[in-house]
Amino acid sequence: MRKWKLVSMVMALLAVAVTSSGAMADRRNPLAGQPAIRNKVEMRRLRFEISPQFLVSINQDYKHAFGPGANLVFHITDWLGIGIQGSYMFNSNTALEDKVRAQLKDGNVLTDYKSPNPLRQMHDEKVLGINAMLAAYAQITPFAGKFALFSAAFASYDLYFQGGLGVVHYVQSPQCCTRLDVASGDPNLEDASQFAGWKVGGMIAVGAHMYFNQFIGIQLELRDYIVGANPGGADVNGDRQLTSADEGPQNNIFFGVGLTIMLPPKAKITH
Numbered sequence: 001m002r003k004w005k006l007v008s009m010v011m012a013l014l015a016v017a018v019t020s021s022g023a024m025a026d027r028r029n030p031l032a033g034q035p036a037i038r039n040k041v042e043m044r045r046l047r048f049e050i051s052p053q054f055l056v057s058i059n060q061d062y063k064h065a066f067g068p069g070a071n072l073v074f075h076i077t078d079w080l081g082i083g084i085q086g087s088y089m090f091n092s093n094t095a096l097e098d099k100v101r102a103q104l105k106d107g108n109v110l111t112d113y114k115s116p117n118p119l120r121q122m123h124d125e126k127v128l129g130i131n132a133m134l135a136a137y138a139q140i141t142p143f144a145g146k147f148a149l150f151s152a153a154f155a156s157y158d159l160y161f162q163g164g165l166g167v168v169h170y171v172q173s174p175q176c177c178t179r180l181d182v183a184s185g186d187p188n189l190e191d192a193s194q195f196a197g198w199k200v201g202g203m204i205a206v207g208a209h210m211y212f213n214q215f216i217g218i219q220l221e222l223r224d225y226i227v228g229a230n231p232g233g234a235d236v237n238g239d240r241q242l243t244s245a246d247e248g249p250q251n252n253i254f255f256g257v258g259l260t261i262m263l264p265p266k267a268k269i270t271h
Contacts (some may be wrong), residue, residue: 051260061232144157
């Protein structure tokens with residue numbers, strides 16, 4: 001009798017287990033096919049970004065460059081966008097440039113110049129400044145979220161990277177002296193205007209947005225225009241003549257701060 005009771009109990013337990021397994025198999029996961037985050041505010045997807053900004057150079061040897069610019073970006077998704085950037089620059093001497101000019105003498109090129117030391121006006125003619133920059137790029141925004149300030153004020157933020165085509169326009173000093181432009185074997189007497197003009201290369205940038213609401217925010221960024229140039233206008237390779245061989249890779253790094261406006265004013269929200 002005990003044996004049959006034990007067998008009956010085992011059979012009953014097996015029946016319960018089979019029934020429970022069938023019931024579990026019939027149940028559906030209520031989260032299947034649902035989005036990872038509900039009611040997510042997509043600050044960028046299918047929105048147009050306008051960011052007027054002010055830029056200043058941080059690594060120029062001879063001429064500081066600073067001035068207004070703007071970023072225009074169309075965000076295809078919440079993490080991918082394409083854009084263009086342009087800026088107009090003004091120039092001022094760096095501390096190094098002031099020291100160099102202080103060591104050079106004024107005088108007439110034809111009567112007072114004695115090689116190899118250039119006169120101040122000869123130096124001024126050769127040193128180049130930057131008066132414009134352009135870029136076309138792709139933008140990736142891999143990090144985004146919210147932060148709280150003193151547990152009272154909440155704001156959205158994102159971090160982004162840009163990469164693409166960069167163009168820099170170099171100019172000579174507007175106070176340039178008379179150019180001799182002679183093939184004399186003395187680079188101080190040769191014309192350095194060949195180093196001015198548009199220089200095409202690459203552009204990379206990293207930056208961040210901090211949004212006050214879904215419509216407006218602040219933009220901070222570092223931008224590097226990498227082009228082949230000779231901003232000093234000097235005989236770099238020592239062959240005693242000014243040629244394109246004196247140009248080399250130049251990193252033109254700028255810090256920018258701007259005001260970001262997103263259009264349309266309201267961001268899309270997931271369900």
